[in-house]
Amino acid sequence: MTEHNNNEVGRRQFLGRVTKAGVSIAAAGIIAAKLYDVQGPKPGVKAEDLVTLPDFSIPQENGRTISIVTGPDRTQTVGMAIELLGGIGRFVKEGQTVAIKPNVAFASPSKFGATANPDLVAELVRLCYGAGAKRVIVTDNPINDPASCFTLSGIGKAASQAGAKVILPRDHLFRHTTLTNGRLIRNWPIYFEPFEKVDRLIGVGPVKHHERSGASMTMKNWYGLLGGRRNVFHQDINTIIAELAMMVKPTLVILDGTEVMMTNGPTGGSLSDLKRKNTLIASTDMVAADSCGAGLLDLKVSDLAYLAKAAKAEAGTTDYESLKPKRAAVG
Amino acid sequence: MPSVPGRNRRLESVVSVLLLAVLLLIAVGVLIKQADSDMTRFGLDANSALYSEKTQTGLQEPPDLAALLPKGFKEFSPPETYEAANLYEKINGKAPLYLDAGFLNLFTQRFASQDDESLWMELYLFDMAALRNAFSVYSVQKRADVETLPDMQFAYKTTNALFLVHGRYYIELLGSDESPDLLAAMTDVADNVTSRLKVTKTAQIPELNLFPQENIIPGSIKLSLKDTFGFEDLTDTFSCHYKLNDQSITAFISRRPDARNAQLIAKSYSDFLIENGATNKTAGNEVLKNIGARVLDFYDTTEIIFTVGPFVGGIHEAEDQKAAEEQAVKLIDKLTESAKTQK
Numbered sequence: 001m002t003e004h005n006n007n008e009v010g011r012r013q014f015l016g017r018v019t020k021a022g023v024s025i026a027a028a029g030i031i032a033a034k035l036y037d038v039q040g041p042k043p044g045v046k047a048e049d050l051v052t053l054p055d056f057s058i059p060q061e062n063g064r065t066i067s068i069v070t071g072p073d074r075t076q077t078v079g080m081a082i083e084l085l086g087g088i089g090r091f092v093k094e095g096q097t098v099a100i101k102p103n104v105a106f107a108s109p110s111k112f113g114a115t116a117n118p119d120l121v122a123e124l125v126r127l128c129y130g131a132g133a134k135r136v137i138v139t140d141n142p143i144n145d146p147a148s149c150f151t152l153s154g155i156g157k158a159a160s161q162a163g164a165k166v167i168l169p170r171d172h173l174f175r176h177t178t179l180t181n182g183r184l185i186r187n188w189p190i191y192f193e194p195f196e197k198v199d200r201l202i203g204v205g206p207v208k209h210h211e212r213s214g215a216s217m218t219m220k221n222w223y224g225l226l227g228g229r230r231n232v233f234h235q236d237i238n239t240i241i242a243e244l245a246m247m248v249k250p251t252l253v254i255l256d257g258t259e260v261m262m263t264n265g266p267t268g269g270s271l272s273d274l275k276r277k278n279t280l281i282a283s284t285d286m287v288a289a290d291s292c293g294a295g296l297l298d299l300k301v302s303d304l305a306y307l308a309k310a311a312k313a314e315a316g317t318t319d320y321e322s323l324k325p326k327r328a329a330v331g
Numbered sequence: 332m333p334s335v336p337g338r339n340r341r342l343e344s345v346v347s348v349l350l351l352a353v354l355l356l357i358a359v360g361v362l363i364k365q366a367d368s369d370m371t372r373f374g375l376d377a378n379s380a381l382y383s384e385k386t387q388t389g390l391q392e393p394p395d396l397a398a399l400l401p402k403g404f405k406e407f408s409p410p411e412t413y414e415a416a417n418l419y420e421k422i423n424g425k426a427p428l429y430l431d432a433g434f435l436n437l438f439t440q441r442f443a444s445q446d447d448e449s450l451w452m453e454l455y456l457f458d459m460a461a462l463r464n465a466f467s468v469y470s471v472q473k474r475a476d477v478e479t480l481p482d483m484q485f486a487y488k489t490t491n492a493l494f495l496v497h498g499r500y501y502i503e504l505l506g507s508d509e510s511p512d513l514l515a516a517m518t519d520v521a522d523n524v525t526s527r528l529k530v531t532k533t534a535q536i537p538e539l540n541l542f543p544q545e546n547i548i549p550g551s552i553k554l555s556l557k558d559t560f561g562f563e564d565l566t567d568t569f570s571c572h573y574k575l576n577d578q579s580i581t582a583f584i585s586r587r588p589d590a591r592n593a594q595l596i597a598k599s600y601s602d603f604l605i606e607n608g609a610t611n612k613t614a615g616n617e618v619l620k621n622i623g624a625r626v627l628d629f630y631d632t633t634e635i636i637f638t639v640g641p642f643v644g645g646i647h648e649a650e651d652q653k654a655a656e657e658q659a660v661k662l663i664d665k666l667t668e669s670a671k672t673q674k
Contacts, residue, residue: 105423108453109507143423148408212424231419234427264472266424269505270492272474 045176051192052177053225056201057249058091058284065323066283068292071331074120074258074280081254081282082127084326091252094132096199100124100164101250103205103221104140104155106267107148113261113274115149116204118158120256124202125162137198139167140224141191167194174227181313182243184236189227190247203286204254207277207293209265213237214304215297216266217290218253218283219245219315242309245286245316255281255289257296287316288323396440396454398527401519407443407451412436428471429457432556433464442520450513454520455503462534463554465501469494470553479550486521487550493517498530538569541584541642541669543661548572548579559583560647562603564596570647573658580658581647584666593638600643601625601636609634616656618663626652635659639666 009017067084069077082088092098102116110117121138128136138159142149146168150156156166167173175192179185195201205221212234213220222244223230233240257279261268268274277296283289287310291301301307301318311318396410411421414436419426421437429437435458443451459465469485473494480486486495491506493514504520506513539552551572559568560583568585587593605611609629614620624637624645633655635646644662649655 108505111508112505143420210424211428216424231423231426234419234424237424263474264425267422269503270474270489270494271509272477272489272492 051175055249056251063324066288067326069280070329072278073331075123076330077280080330088127088131092128092131095134097135098128098133098200099198100138100202104149105143107144107152110153112268114268115153118154122158122162125164136164138164139194141169179247185243191225200251202252203250207257207296208261217293218255218286222248238306241306245310246313253286255293260296285316288320291318292320399523401516404442407441410440432467433460435460452506457501465496467554468501469496542571543665546573575654580649584644587641593643597636597638597643618660640670
């Protein structure tokens with residue numbers, strides 16, 4: 001054969017190649033069809049649309065960072081605890097708007113200790129108005145159905161009767177945020193709008209055992225600000241609690257250890273899970289507050305890994321005694 | 332076909348095969364990594380049942396909760412059903428405890444007194460796929476100093492709540508208040524559960540009968556399905572407490588697939604303790620010496636680990652070595668006797 005003839009493709013060879021090409025194209029098409037995501041990736045929130053929670057903290061004052069008050073009556077202990085830190089006037093000014101974020105995670109009576117105490121929340125509302133607050137809102141993004149949570153816990157009624165505006169979470173109140181230096185909170189929806197235009201933020205929650213993190217106190221309370229499928233964070237719960245402490249800079253936190261859920265948290269359910277400790281902690285440093293609260297659960301600071309993580313991230317100190325807590329007993 | 336000058340067909344083939352091999356390795360790596368991810372931790376996979384009396388996944392047919400209503404009570408909320416994917420919406424941080432134990436579904440509903448709506452209870456009916464799984468979540472959450480219920484194998488009540496196991500179901504009844512009427516109604520619901528909710532009657536937990544009964548603290552047996560005493564390979568482990576004079580002693584057993592595996596686990600658990608600060612001690616008891624039991628000092632407490640056939644057994648964190656050894660020997664005798672009976 002000549003070289004020219006060698007370059008020619010015969011009919012049989014041509015049909016073979018066409019068949020192979022056809023099979024390859026069909027296979028690629030079938031695989032592509034199988035892998036095709038009809039909905040496509042969800043559009044990511046653009047960087048310019050991400051929000052940052054305002055900083056609600058106030059300047060620190062030596063010797064007035066944390067107070068520990070013992071007594072059975074929460075309305076008395078919280079008043080004294082705030083007084084020891086300089087009085088409510090240090091935290092709330094005339095004409096300001098205040099957001100109170102209680103732990104209202106579950107649709108259960110507050111006596112189970114799984115939620116904040118309604119009398120305590122109501123007293124905080126009254127204290128804020130007493131200091132001249134223009135408006136006080138009470139809100140949370142509970143685990144269970146929000147309306148049921150606010151109703152069955154008694155917090156909705158108590159807060160309303162004290163004059164607060166109770167806000168239930170709605171989809172349009174969430175915005176995406178990314179925590180600077182955060183590993184988990186990245187482009188994640190948070191409960192934002194109720195807090196966007198307030199001047200002060202007060203967190204209030206009970207001391208309770210938590211199956212995953214060991215304890216749920218003031219830092220874990222901010223879990224209620226997370227939206228989306230936030231349960232994925234349980235995989236790395238110590239990191240998410242530490243990141244919440246980095247993300248939220250409250251004016252004041254109130255840790256209620258009057259009755260402590262010692263076991264079977266965070267839901268509890270039996271009154272036998274509770275132990276009366278008659279202790280209430282107020283602090284502008286929530287790492288310090290939770291470190292002090294660990295003792296109420298018969299735990300050491302080192303037993304709660306998120307405390308060290310938060311301290312390392314400079315969200316506060318675990319050495320709460322170094323802050324020279326103000327102490328008192330009432331009732 | 333003409334040969335192109337400078338072209339090495341053999342080299343091209345070798346390079347092509349190598350590239351394809353690399354791509355194949357990458358694909359295999361991705362598949363292995365994906366298969367290794369534990370999505371149950373996120374509540375995204377209902378196929379995590381550790382024990383299943385029959386193959387069940389996803390949403391089961393909801394039981395008729397209204398049929399469990401006690402006399403004088405009414406439905407106070409609509410029934411709700413949760414799967415592994417959304418269990419956290421009901422119990423949040425406690426969800427992994429159930430998901431790790433083979434959870435299938437949770438059915439809940441509130442019942443309120445017809446006379447006083449402030450007296451209500453919430454029924455939590457956890458379908459745990461198997462009696463063992465249900466017993467595990469029941470036992471690890473069991474409250475101390477409670478009143479056990481007669482005529483029920485695993486049931487107790489507190490001042491405002493009642494907890495029980497019925498076949499593959501773990502049930503919680505949580506009352507809104509401390510009320511004798513409410514507790515009586517809860518007992519009625521428990522009776523309705525046991526009489527109306529069909530379960531596999533033949534299901535048993537044989538290990539419960541393997542602990543010596545002398546000095547045992549009633550109701551103290553727990554089943555830990557994983558990470559027992561902080562050691563991840565010590566799975567499916569029953570433990571119970573004994574009261575000897577003023578001391579409390581914890582004994583444990585774990586049935587392994589065979590004797591060889593039991594010996595491996597016993598050794599690796601012993602190694603784990605030594606890595607974490609334990610030191611070897613000499614057994615004082617001849618029985619323990621004869622079967623090669625490991626006796627360790629762990630921060631001034633005594634740990635004993637032994638095997639009897641397919642069982643790993645032992646004593647955990649006992650204050651007194653002599654008492655621990657005596658209890659260990661009793662457990663060995665019981666396991667040996669059980670093995671003979673089975674033969």
